[in-house]
Amino acid sequence: MSAAIARVVATEAALELMDKLRKRYGPLMFFQSGGCCDGSTPMCYAKGEFDVSDTDVYLGDLNGAPFYMGLEQFAYWEHTQLIIDVVDGNGGMFSLDNGTGKRFLTRSRLFSDEENTVLHAS
Template identity: 75%
Template sequence: MATSLERVTATPAALEFLEELRQRHGLLMFFQSGGCCDGSAPMCYPAGEFNLSDTDVHLGDLDGTPFYMGSEQFAYWEHTQLIIDVVAGNGGMFSLDNGTGRRFLTRSRLFTDEECARLKAEPVGP
């Protein structure tokens, strides 16, 4: 049986930064911002601090930290793997990376035709 494709993954630097934030703030969660106040940044919150809706999509976990996106945005990004990285700069005003001098950044790559076919067979859940 083929292994599941990851819709969201992270660089080693992002995972290290995530662990630093987890040590400071406890359990965390991510929500991929859709472009309102903070552009399209991956926003990091304490677990349960961001109210998810019934239509939000759980893309996967980053080292045990759940990552979500709104369903309308997912419709545009469903053929793309999100790669969460960390760079110098200011985070989103509501994100835990704000004020650290570093911020999470979403990079991406398109899934291949073969990967897209495999993904169609795998359900994406809330």
């Protein structure tokens, strides 16, 4: 098994929406919202438009867009792979997908015991 196990991946539909948003706004970044106004949803921003704190966890890149999550929320999700998908609907109020008729959605799957072992060894 490869030591490079992705903590976050994107579906083909998510990659297509990201390409459209990138053409309009330039480089992108994501932050997995932990609640409040937009619930728990992946929020898409123009890169640099959201201040990442020292306690946020970098999970990886989605087609060149860095993806972050707060440390406290990561404690609940560390055993899962996040799968960023797209569904019909309105995006989060501050997310770039708002107004496109599509919104990003986080799905997940539990890592296998073998994957967890590799992730915790690195």
